[in-house]
Amino acid sequence: MEELKINFNMYVPTRFIFGCGRLNELHEQKLPGKKAMVVISNGKSTKENGSLKRTIDELTIAGVESVVFDKVQTNPLKSTVIAGAKTARDNGCDFIVALGGGSVIDASKVIAAMATNDGDIWDYISGGTGKGKAIENDPLGVICITTTAGTGSEADPYGVITNDETNEKIGFGGDDRLFPLISIIDPELMKTVPSKLTAYQGFDALFHSTESYISKYASLMSDMYALTAIENAAKYLTRAVKDGSNMEAREHMAFANTLSGIVMTVSVTTAEHSIEHAMSAYHQELPHGAGLIMISKAFYEFFIDRHACDERFIAMAKAMGIKEANKPEDFITALVDLQKACGVDELKMSDYGIAPDEFDKIATNARETNGFLFTANPCEMTNQDVVDVLRNSYR
Template identity: 50%
Template structure:
């Protein structure tokens, strides 16, 4: 199919080892920042937060810290932080950390300028679906992980705890960060388990973009290179977190996958799990359902050509079928030590899975209409049950 496209990513990206040191040299979008980070201690323990604060001081920018974002950021996180930011007089927001911190920062920037509750503007099941009143505050992202690519996209994923809705939040081009720093040196201390979860999130962003029926040659260019890099370097980064080359190329792969991201129902299916079980890391949930999900399309032979491209990008040069991709995927998951992930270890029950197909159709994660073949509720339930351990 020959189609036109418009490509506009307004984010200025400083990429490479040591780039955090240049934050103070940039034209920052305000005089006081709300620094948003998670409730974990890593950015404090490894000195990253202190370095960011020092950079802001060198730029004569004041700051207030909100450090209570959950691993799956919640609506309550967003509203609490927006109140703090407004009371403190902050005029821009910095997301410091992984996808959770950056996603939350985007939603907080929106909530600080628009009246009412963030969910009034959400298009999820119980969302108010209102149009925004004002532009969000400017956003700066400093990523410390290679997984979500939130540093180069305009999306945030927020969970409404009362209803278990884990849903994408989007409000147009204004939610792109104006500045992002991707410094692989900040990723060196990520534990191997989380390196694997995050790296596979980036991988699935890319594979879903390639099998997506709305795929475009422009996006495929980014996605296939991301797949190649993850397949080669994620096992090395998991094995040795201090491997600078592996961390560098995983950071490249992550951002490439985010430059053009077209997720399918796989992301919505994971959101149905993570919304009710917030301790489940997003990447872990995606890994759990991956074999059964892609095997379904391989068996149907509905995207053989695209799966063959993915397999070849993963190094299977003689690939001739979608099954070759599924086999390569299984090997990659084994190589990073994730073959034995169990839903039951996170409290997920088989009984809960029965509600997931309906929930999948209601949460915003991926575009179900872009799947290579339409999945019925029974198909989705079969994928969940085959994935259950």
């Protein structure tokens, strides 16, 4: 890997309101309209834990009417986003409140764009069968209230959407107007996330930073965020998994997650994300974080075996707690130890219906739909290399 460049671009215009109990300050913010569509998942959590009622109450205090759209699934589908945009238009909503995890926030950004623009979502997707058109009309404003520490989507202008007709899972956006206007990151809202999902989401946040740190697009600025996020995730994720009510752990994981979101606006993640998006494009029920965990050891070993960026892996091993680290393999040790401590080291592709005869198809899909991320890899990775990573990860 060539010497790190100091040059970087950075633009994160989102107002972050971070800390326990700070959902209570929503009504004090300058809100972008008078009628909100509150987007939540198709599950029960925000209704049962009271966060939906609290959010609607805060909007009411601020003089804002609201309607609820509760259809977003784990890997949000194109059809769901189309329905959300129609609901926003039909109800005259002038901004979106995303209350949930990464899937809800991702879907909300795309809904915000499609509520004000004509055509098909895939007209605006770059990659795969997308037409790569620019968004013409300003999207609705988006306010995020994140209930998980996973995707960092509260800090970036992207939303990942699945087209189940074409088996494509691709990032939408990149337009500066899709940055959330306000993101409330209240770790108290994360207390009820089950331990398994806490682990999946926490590793997603970790990998945003580990990938961006070894990326060819890394800079001194992205490194600063990435290493701090890696340190916090490595130190606090196990505690959050083992005791969801440990607010110190929840706070630090929420911090790591938001930093990892910012990292992705300064650097670029690698093909680890391309591969997982292809896996879950064919297997809708596969949680994104779980898919990343499954392939992570083999993925990073690929670059270590080629000595693509030895010093970077050593630095990450140190950030993850191996202070005496002196070889890149120490990163793998730290990674596997963390997965074991969180109880996710035995995840199986076969449990989600993934079979070895799909590996070629997944490798091809990864490059066709999210090929740009392959340019961020610290060395060349061919389709056969991707197949090998999948094969080495399979059980």
